Amino acid sequence: xxxxxxxxxxxxxxxxxxxxxxxxxxxxxxxxxxxxxxxxxxxxxxxxxxxxxxxxxxxxxxxxxxxxxxxxxxxxxxxxxxxxxxxxxxxxxxxxxxxxxxxxxxxxxxxxxx
Amino acid sequence: xxxxxxxxxxxxxxxxxxxxxxxxxxxxxxxxxxxxxxxxxxxxxxxxxxxxxxxxxxxxxxxxxxxxxxxxxxxxxxxxxxxxxxxxxxxxxxxxxxxxxxxxxxxxxxxxxxxxxx
Numbered sequence: 001x002x003x004x005x006x007x008x009x010x011x012x013x014x015x016x017x018x019x020x021x022x023x024x025x026x027x028x029x030x031x032x033x034x035x036x037x038x039x040x041x042x043x044x045x046x047x048x049x050x051x052x053x054x055x056x057x058x059x060x061x062x063x064x065x066x067x068x069x070x071x072x073x074x075x076x077x078x079x080x081x082x083x084x085x086x087x088x089x090x091x092x093x094x095x096x097x098x099x100x101x102x103x104x105x106x107x108x109x110x111x112x113x114x
Numbered sequence: 115x116x117x118x119x120x121x122x123x124x125x126x127x128x129x130x131x132x133x134x135x136x137x138x139x140x141x142x143x144x145x146x147x148x149x150x151x152x153x154x155x156x157x158x159x160x161x162x163x164x165x166x167x168x169x170x171x172x173x174x175x176x177x178x179x180x181x182x183x184x185x186x187x188x189x190x191x192x193x194x195x196x197x198x199x200x201x202x203x204x205x206x207x208x209x210x211x212x213x214x215x216x217x218x219x220x221x222x223x224x225x226x227x228x229x230x231x232x
Binding site: 002006034042043045049096099100102104105107 | 118120145147149154155156157158159162164169170204206208220221222223224225226
């Protein structure tokens with residue numbers, strides 16, 4: 001049961017343009033949402049997060065938007081750079097009395113074309 | 115400070131064998147989680163350890179097990195390997211020591227252990 005879904009396996013964008021990566025989730029109990037970036041032969045690295053009580057969080061070129069009613073979030077990268085080419089994973093956190101559990105999407109491979 | 119260290123980085127096993135993977139978390143991090151990454155499946159949660167106790171477990175068969183030592187280092191073991199166990203196994207550590215904390219509990223991942231089962 002995939003509770004976090006990234007329906008686009010890949011995305012290609014021209015350098016300088018906007019990259020929009022999308023993510024859908026099913027569990028309304030998630031309290032935080034995160035984006036991770038992964039280069040080949042490396043582990044995922046944390047990029048940006050957003051609380052479920054917010055609808056937008058911005059960090060430099062990266063902005064995450066959350067639409068709770070639609071159970072949808074998106075990551076915007078503006079302007080896109082060739083170094084942004086990587087696999088992006090959307091993740092959601094559920095807090096319980098026994099700790100935090102994270103659920104990850106299947107990833108979207110972003111290619112920024114110079 | 116040093117990041118999350120996983121060993122070995124690459125290994126090849128045959129069906130029926132068993133394997134043990136090791137993870138050293140960031141100093142001071144008490145929570146260690148394990149994930150399996152396969153093409154098309156994303157990162158599947160295996161289990162999480164905190165203070166030597168398994169706190170959460172994903173939907174994997176009993177062949178997958180783990181433990182955590184008093185220094186927070188963790189190992190995971192897969193017995194009776196199957197071809198489908200071929201994957202990248204990722205370990206992540208975090209500093210959270212309470213279930214509900216302000217701010218996102220960020221996982222810091224290691225580079226992973228690439229297991230190939232022949």
